[in-house]
Structure formats: structure tokens, C-alpha cells
Amino acid sequence: MMAPTQALSADRCARSAGLASKSGSSFFQGQQVFCRSAVVKSCGVTRRQSVLVVRSSQNTVIIGLAADSGCGKSTFMRRMTSCFGGSPKPPAGGNPDSNTLISETATVVCLDDYHSLDRFGRKETGLTALDPKAQDFDTMYEQTQAIKDGKSIDKLIYNHVTGLLDPPEKISPPKMYVIEGLHPFHDERVRNLCDVKIYLDISPEVKFAWKVQRDSKERGHSVESIEASIKARKPDFDAYIDPQKKYADIIIQVLPTQLIPDEKEGKVLRVRMIQKEGVKLYDPAYLFDEGSTISWIPCGRKLTCSFPGIKFQYGPDTYFGEEVSVLEMDGQFDKLEELIYVESHLSNTSAKFYGEITQQMLKNSTFPGSKNGTGLFQTMVGLKIREVYEKLMQKEVKPMV
Ligand SMILES: Nc1ncnc2c1ncn2[C@@H]1O[C@H](COP(=O)(O)OP(=O)(O)OP(=O)(O)O)[C@@H](O)[C@H]1O
């Protein structure tokens, strides 16, 4: 028979069970914590002691991912879901133009599905897709809340081919629900539903280079039209998308390299992983020595570097008035398998075994950005999300080997 639950506070119970936490309180929103008195036998001695029982009261972990169009959200998603296993696929038998991707653990929905104005409505009103007036935040909030409460939703589909809103698709609550798009943190109600908030901050030069790569080479658009489209979106991007980064827990900032003067083509990148301090669900990753300021050029005997080399930096900083720690990589790897040398100097990575980051990067080596900091930090954020998921759901995720 279960011993009665004692009326001890969770933290007091944790202390009496010998489980004091580093940050003072051991528990997270979304966990039910019970203190039970149990008979414990150890080294032949039987005694009664406080036992902590932690259960998840949360059905679904919600991840928010914000970025402008063409800034690597899909690539990030593939790296992140790869840390959970299974490959994401569109809903079986549904609308072929659905934006949703479903894998064993995660369902990823695109917030374009909450455009309240379709392409023609935007043309008539002169609003861009980035303008909050072109989004239905009430439905976005109600449906995200419903998913968090374990209820299915019927969500419209924004058809990127026709520019129209298609009839709804049914989305059942998954274990992890990812909302990715232009405005996951604009509306306070939606923002507060996110357990982890990530922002991909791509500098204008790099955004342009990536857009040209995709839209001119893969979609046949002219460089002039791509430039014009970025220019037309810029005021609304600055007004409504970019300000959301202050709410993010982790920002991946992508800038032109500083290793080659005036290099703006985006071939070599300087990537910064900005991690908020004091987030209860995980500790920031660090290089060598937590809290120190470090500059490291690992090129030499253990890491092959061709021009312009690789430079890492790590240290504390402030971001919109909040304390952060920043891990930075400028340059790119020649031989991806040598990343293991860098990995051995990183701590608090949320990897489950030595070499897991390198293994993930090698597994996904065909994805864009695999040789630079975008791939490295996207992978590290994927592992952080896995750790948050395990804590909130009280469920272990086996490493994907
Ligand atoms: N880390 C990277 N390094 C180099 N190029 C990249 C990187 N990430 C993305 N790209 C380029 O940017 C393009 C857009 O990437 P992706 O499809 O992941 O972005 P997205 O934000 O999902 O775009 P959209 O919202 O328009 O669907 C890719 O086709 C690729 O050319």
C-alpha cells in the first residue's frame, strides 16, 4: 500500500530526501511533486524516510521558434527533431500543401496557418505577411492552449502555392508541439505558453546570401527581385519580427565572419549562441570555464583549419538588459569528425555521452551549415530542448545512435 503523501513542501522534501538543487528550488512549472514516507532498506538496515515522487502534469511541451522567412527554421527543425529520432513527415493522407510536419515525438506547425489575410487580402489592404494585423492571434492562442491541454484542434492551412487559406486539418496533441514562424512571441498569451523560446537572428547580409541561394538557384527568381522583396519587408521586419528576440531564451545570431576583412558574402560565418541565464529548465553550455571570458583558436595539432581558420569565444554579456552567456564560433571545420576535439572542451551541453554532438553533426552532415557554427549551435540547442522535454515530461529520451 502507498504511504500517505505528507504535507511537506516539495523543496523541504527534496532536502530531506537529500536532493537539494543547485538553483535553490528543484522543480518546474508543469511538474506535480509529492513527498511520500516510505520504508527503505539499505545495507541491511530498515528505516523510514521521505521519498520524492515527481510526476509530469503536462501533456505536451511547447517550443516556439521565431525567424523571418528563409532564415533556416526548417533546417533547425530537422536538426532538433533528429535528437528525438524519426523523420518528420506531412500528415498522412492530408492536404499535400499542408505546412505541418509530424514525427514520433514532435508535431511542427507553421504559424503562416494563422494568417487572417490571404495573399489577395494582403494585396487589397497593402499589408505585408509580417504585419500583426494580418494574423489571427486569438485562434493561434486558443488552439495552442487547447493542444497544451491535451485537446485536438482543427487548424486552417495557409497554402503557399495558391496564397489562399485551405480547409482545416486535424492536429492531435503530440508530446512536443513546435510553433515556428514569424510571430510566436508577439502575442503575450501565445508567448507564455512556450516552454522554450528560440529566435534565429540572421544578419541582413547573410539573409540575402541564403535567399539568393534558395530563391534564385532553386526557384528561378532574379537577384533584383529577391533584393526588392527583402527591402519591401524590412520596415515590418524591424517593427514586428526582430523585437521578438528579446523574449527568447536562446538566440542563434548569424553574422558575416570577422576573420576576413569585408567578407559579406556569407560564405564564412560568425555564429553566436546567446543563452539567457537563470532559465530554470537548463544550464547554459560553456567553453572551458563557466563564467570566464575565453578566446580560443583551436587550430593546430588536433584541428585541421584552412584559411581563415576557426576562432571560438565565450563569456558573459547582457542582452536587452538581461544576463546571458555567449558562445561564439567564427569560421568552419575542414573535417567534421574533428569536432570531437572542440566538443571535449565544452561543458553543460546536455549531451548524453561524450561525442554525441559530433555524432549528430556527422549524421546530418548534408544539412546546410554543417561545417560552421549554425549547425553546431542548432544541434546543441536541439539537445537542450531534449533535456527540457525530459524534465517537464519526466520521461527519458534514448540517445539516437
Ligand atoms: N545554416 C545555413 N547555412 C547556409 N545556408 C543555409 C543555412 N540554413 C539555411 N540556409 C539556406 O537558407 C534557405 C532557407 O532555409 P530554410 O528552408 O531552413 O528556412 P526557413 O526559415 O524554413 O524558410 P521559409 O520560412 O521560407 O520556409 C535554404 O535553402 C538554404 O539555402
Ligand SMILES: O=C(CO)[C@H](O)[C@H](O)COP(=O)(O)O
Ligand atoms: O513570410 C512568410 C512566411 O513564410 C511568407 O512570405 C508569408 O507566409 C506569405 O506567403 P506568400 O509568400 O505565399 O504570400
